[in-house]
Amino acid sequence: MNVPVKSSPDSLLGMPRSELESWFAERGEKPFRARQLMRWIYRRSVLETDKMTDLSLALRESLARCVELALPPVRERQDSADGTVKWLLDMGQGQDVEIVFIPEDQRGTLCVSSQVGCAMDCPFCATGRQGFNRNLSAAEIIGQVILAIRELGGTGEDSPVSNVVFMGMGEPLANLKEVVKACNLLTDDLAFGISRRRVTVSTSGLVPQIRRLADVSNVALAISLHAGSNELRDELVPINRRHPIAELLDACWSYADQTNSKQITFEYIMLDGLNDQPHQARELASLLVGRPAKVNLIPFNPVPGAPYERSPGQTVDAFRKVLMDKGVVTITRRPRGDDIAAACGQLAGNLDNRIRVPLGTKTMHTVHRA
Ligand code: SF4
Numbered sequence: 001m002n003v004p005v006k007s008s009p010d011s012l013l014g015m016p017r018s019e020l021e022s023w024f025a026e027r028g029e030k031p032f033r034a035r036q037l038m039r040w041i042y043r044r045s046v047l048e049t050d051k052m053t054d055l056s057l058a059l060r061e062s063l064a065r066c067v068e069l070a071l072p073p074v075r076e077r078q079d080s081a082d083g084t085v086k087w088l089l090d091m092g093q094g095q096d097v098e099i100v101f102i103p104e105d106q107r108g109t110l111c112v113s114s115q116v117g118c119a120m121d122c123p124f125c126a127t128g129r130q131g132f133n134r135n136l137s138a139a140e141i142i143g144q145v146i147l148a149i150r151e152l153g154g155t156g157e158d159s160p161v162s163n164v165v166f167m168g169m170g171e172p173l174a175n176l177k178e179v180v181k182a183c184n185l186l187t188d189d190l191a192f193g194i195s196r197r198r199v200t201v202s203t204s205g206l207v208p209q210i211r212r213l214a215d216v217s218n219v220a221l222a223i224s225l226h227a228g229s230n231e232l233r234d235e236l237v238p239i240n241r242r243h244p245i246a247e248l249l250d251a252c253w254s255y256a257d258q259t260n261s262k263q264i265t266f267e268y269i270m271l272d273g274l275n276d277q278p279h280q281a282r283e284l285a286s287l288l289v290g291r292p293a294k295v296n297l298i299p300f301n302p303v304p305g306a307p308y309e310r311s312p313g314q315t316v317d318a319f320r321k322v323l324m325d326k327g328v329v330t331i332t333r334r335p336r337g338d339d340i341a342a343a344c345g346q347l348a349g350n351l352d353n354r355i356r357v358p359l360g361t362k363t364m365h366t367v368h369r370a
Contacts, residue, residue, distance in 0.1 A: 265295075266295045
């Protein structure tokens with residue numbers, strides 16, 4: 001292999017299979033080299049070229065010279081008593097993102113970030129208050145998955161991560177191209193081989209991008225809804241002013257049709273006295289009944305200084321009962337990782353005072369957690 005210019009670390013990690021085959025072909029190597037390399041990186045979680053023993057010594061030496069396969073450094077790891085693990089990753093230039101692993105009986109869910117910061121400005125979210133810094137590349141997104149698997153002592157083939165959700169920092173559909181590339185690798189049998197139903201893209205409601213996503217992918221879709229009226233949703237999820245609920249739901253039902261999805265998940269963070277009343281449950285039910293929809297009721301993590309509080313358990317139960325009685329499948333999420341502030345955004349908020357939050361205000365991000 002003759003490579004005159006050293007490739008950047010990101011150019012192979014996260015590269016789609018067809019592009020990787022072309023990359024090798026351009027360098028006089030057979031396309032099957034791409035599959036061999038993918039097996040090492042994604043199935044065996046090995047990034048060190050000297051350990052890729054089914055490649056010829058000459059190829060290994062050549063790869064070692066011309067590519068770097070690097071993961072972002074871990075700035076901090078926190079382990080919760082309930083098994084939840086959170087990492088703060090250094091993405092360079094003083095920018096951090098978070099990932100959270102949530103183990104459950106039948107699955108292990110990894111919550112990944114798609115952007116550093118976010119431009120969507122949801123008022124209860126630390127990431128939103130931080131503002132937008134930059135999009136992450138597919139390599140940086142996929143790097144989060146490999147890092148978590150390695151940190152948890154697994155490999156791509158024997159992975160503790162069964163589900164990946166784009167519910168960390170950022171609005172994934174504002175970074176559609178790189179997120180789709182990452183989703184394609186997550187579901188590619190030669191890469192992670194995760195079922196498309198176990199890869200979830202969660203959006204605050206970018207309608208044109210939902211329609212574009214349906215043309216290029218068929219992963220699971222989740223919507224950060226949080227209110228059944230435009231008046232309240234305009235406040236909680238400001239993108240609603242541009243794409244109101246009826247327009248958003250229309251795009252959701254089209255997505256379900258076009259991708260043959262069994263259901264769209266609607267995330268609903270329960271805010272005491274604000275969106276948790278029985279009439280609001282009836283309003284929400286009227287939007288979703290008879291549709292391919294499931295509701296996740298998410299306990300809000302109380303944040304000192306923020307104008308929102310967690311709804312009491314009985315209120316959440318009553319809200320759920322209204323939805324269930326109306327025929328809307330509804331699940332109440334258990335709070336996880338409370339002791340390590342595992343709502344995405346909290347750790348970065350605690351460590352990083354560059355954010356636009358008044359000093360002394362603790363930050364949080366809950367909206368993109370399933
Ligand atoms: S809740 Fe999600 S979309 Fe809204 S500001 Fe936070 S990261 Fe962005």
